[in-house]
Amino acid sequence: MSNQVGEQVEPQLPESINATLSRKGKSITFPKKGILGQSAAARGRTINGTIGIALDEQGQPMFLDGLAPMVDLPVTDVFPYASSFGKPELRHRWLQMILEKNSKLSAHQLSQPVVTNALTHGLSVAGSLFLDPCDPLVLADRFWGNYKLIFQHTYDAELKTYPTFDGDGFNVAGLLTTAQACPGNKVVLLLNFPNNPTGYTCTAAEANEIRESLVALAESGRDVVVLIDDAYFGLVYEDGVMKDSIFAWLADAHERLLAVKIDGSTKEDFAWGYRVGFLTFAFKGASASQLAILEDKAAATVRATISNASHVGQSLMLAAYNHPDYPKWKDSAYQQLWRRYETVRAVFRDHPEYAESFQPQPFNSGYFLCVKPIGIDAESVRVKLLEDFDAGVIAAGDLIRIAYSSVPCDDLPKLFQSIHLAIGSLA
Numbered sequence: 001m002s003n004q005v006g007e008q009v010e011p012q013l014p015e016s017i018n019a020t021l022s023r024k025g026k027s028i029t030f031p032k033k034g035i036l037g038q039s040a041a042a043r044g045r046t047i048n049g050t051i052g053i054a055l056d057e058q059g060q061p062m063f064l065d066g067l068a069p070m071v072d073l074p075v076t077d078v079f080p081y082a083s084s085f086g087k088p089e090l091r092h093r094w095l096q097m098i099l100e101k102n103s104k105l106s107a108h109q110l111s112q113p114v115v116t117n118a119l120t121h122g123l124s125v126a127g128s129l130f131l132d133p134c135d136p137l138v139l140a141d142r143f144w145g146n147y148k149l150i151f152q153h154t155y156d157a158e159l160k161t162y163p164t165f166d167g168d169g170f171n172v173a174g175l176l177t178t179a180q181a182c183p184g185n186k187v188v189l190l191l192n193f194p195n196n197p198t199g200y201t202c203t204a205a206e207a208n209e210i211r212e213s214l215v216a217l218a219e220s221g222r223d224v225v226v227l228i229d230d231a232y233f234g235l236v237y238e239d240g241v242m243k244d245s246i247f248a249w250l251a252d253a254h255e256r257l258l259a260v261k262i263d264g265s266t267k268e269d270f271a272w273g274y275r276v277g278f279l280t281f282a283f284k285g286a287s288a289s290q291l292a293i294l295e296d297k298a299a300a301t302v303r304a305t306i307s308n309a310s311h312v313g314q315s316l317m318l319a320a321y322n323h324p325d326y327p328k329w330k331d332s333a334y335q336q337l338w339r340r341y342e343t344v345r346a347v348f349r350d351h352p353e354y355a356e357s358f359q360p361q362p363f364n365s366g367y368f369l370c371v372k373p374i375g376i377d378a379e380s381v382r383v384k385l386l387e388d389f390d391a392g393v394i395a396a397g398d399l400i401r402i403a404y405s406s407v408p409c410d411d412l413p414k415l416f417q418s419i420h421l422a423i424g425s426l427a
């Protein structure tokens with residue numbers, strides 16, 4: 001990049017986007033010199049003593065004889081380190097897949113995804129980049145409990161919640177007023193659809209309202225960053241519910257609104273243990289070189305925390321994404337979860353008497369649903385189910401969370417009957 005008199009100038013983030021970064025986020029840059037730079041400079045030389053792994057006499061990565069046959073991939077895709085940015089072919093493929101899965105995004109400039117050690121680590125990298133101690137983080141009050149460890153414990157942020165629902169719908173007004181009430185100019189929000197624990201995804205109309213509210217917030221002069229936890233992306237079971245990620249609504253919403261998509265293979269591709277996740281950035285008017293600054297900061301934070309994500313995990317996921325049968329495999333897994341969802345809906349339809357003992361919360365997607373027990377606390381019901389009904393559920397505050405994703409269809413009617421009977425015996 002050069003200025004009007006032809007001098008080279010470093011690309012810079014727009015002031016309003018830079019203002020969303022934490023102190024650490026502002027200062028961190030990927031080390032281009034040091035060991036990585038010197039190794040890069042030596043690449044291709046006849047003798048190269050810079051690489052921090054062991055090579056055999058032919059210059060191939062060394063490995064223990066028994067390990068290589070355990071994975072059906074070239075050893076070079078398994079044993080050496082992957083880059084802190086992630087495996088380039090996987091980053092490229094995932095970006096392509098984000099665009100395919102989110103038709104609204106086709107015209108937008110996105111960053112290249114940066115690979116993280118799955119979503120928890122991606123969320124933590126985002127916490128490091130955007131949250132200073134005491135910064136508020138605005139989110140719905142039904143949230144994944146681990147956010148407390150990630151954002152509150154690790155980065156000393158303050159979680160500012162609003163009631164998730166307004167009636168049967170998402171509480172967009174609560175989101176906006178809570179965001180407006182944040183002190184200072186910067187506002188950090190977190191959105192998670194399909195939501196853990198409720199299994200709710202907002203409708204397309206609610207997504208429009210969220211976008212309009214956040215644009216109004218940015219328009220009022222606030223610097224806005226929205227962390228989007230897309231762990232359960234794609235598992236939507238009802239018409240009228242948002243199919244694209246909310247990221248697609250926000251990626252090009254405003255020059256003062258940075259959208260950060262945190263997603264990955266964990267739940268979307270049923271590969272929980274592979275630990276492959278991604279961070280992708282977008283804001284209105286972004287240039288590729290500005291987005292590269294954010295990629296650089298994210299990769300530097302990866303380097304600072306885990307050095308780089310599992311190479312074998314990345315290679316296995318890349319092989320799956322490039323396999324001609326991948327869409328078929330995905331559809332089969334989706335159908336299985338969709339059948340569970342339909343089974344639960346049928347149970348509720350067939351047993352109106354359950355409404356006397358618990359109230360289902362709005363749900364339409366993902367792995368979970370929640371019910372609110374009537375006349376008794378959720379923890380007592382959980383314990384009763386363990387002791388007398390041989391069944392396990394999660395008590396989350398005043399709600400019982402049921403992971404129907406993990407219960408065979410045939411057991412679902414019995415599970416809800418047990419919850420009904422347990423509450424009946426306690427209340």
Ligand SMILES: Cc1ncc(COP(=O)(O)O)c(C=O)c1O
Nearest residue numbers: 118119120121144196229231266
């Ligand atoms: C909403 C949400 N985000 C992120 C994660 C973490 O995903 P990962 O296993 O990829 O770290 C979970 C896991 O339960 C989750 O429910």
